[in-house]
Amino acid sequence: MNYWLMKSEPGTYSWDDLVKDKKTIWDGVRNFQARNNIKAMKKGDMAFIYHSNEGKDIVGIAKITKEHFPDPSAEDWAVVEIAPVKKLKKSITLADIKANKKLANMVLVKNSRLSVQPVKESEFDCIMKMSQD
DNA sequence: GCCAACGTTGGC
DNA sequence: GCCAACGTTGGC
Secondary structure, three states, X not given: OOEXXXXXXXXXXXXXXXXXXXXXXXXXXXXXXXXXXXXXXXXXXXXXXXXXXXOOEEEEEEEEEEEEEEEOOEEEXXXXXXXXXXXXXXXXXXXXXXXXXXXXOOHHHHOOOXXXXXXXXXXXXXXXXXXXX
């Protein structure tokens, strides 16, 4: 089981949109590193949904329901299908993450521009714990 | 709205 | 193959 973090601007596609849609094709990735991560995703993996620009917080967890296949609108790129699992009781902001020493090495902190990034199990667990407050 | 950081492009 | 120029992302 692997963990990921996927970014979206809520004005473009938010957590609420995902809940409303029940599932979605995660498209629009146009970065090689992000594409590699998309391709590494396995069915059943978990992914945080992070709102960039507005909110700057992790709002919920989705799971990968279909492994990568070519983007219908751009063959050279890859997409996965995801479905919402649950909303975090308390969303975790970028400031919360930066304030936690255990999360100092998260890709979100180190390489904030990568739109699809891996999350370590320890980081995932830590954020889950933080969201319980 | 600004700008730093990063990725990509293209000239040499 | 290097690197300057450019475009984009995203935090502030």
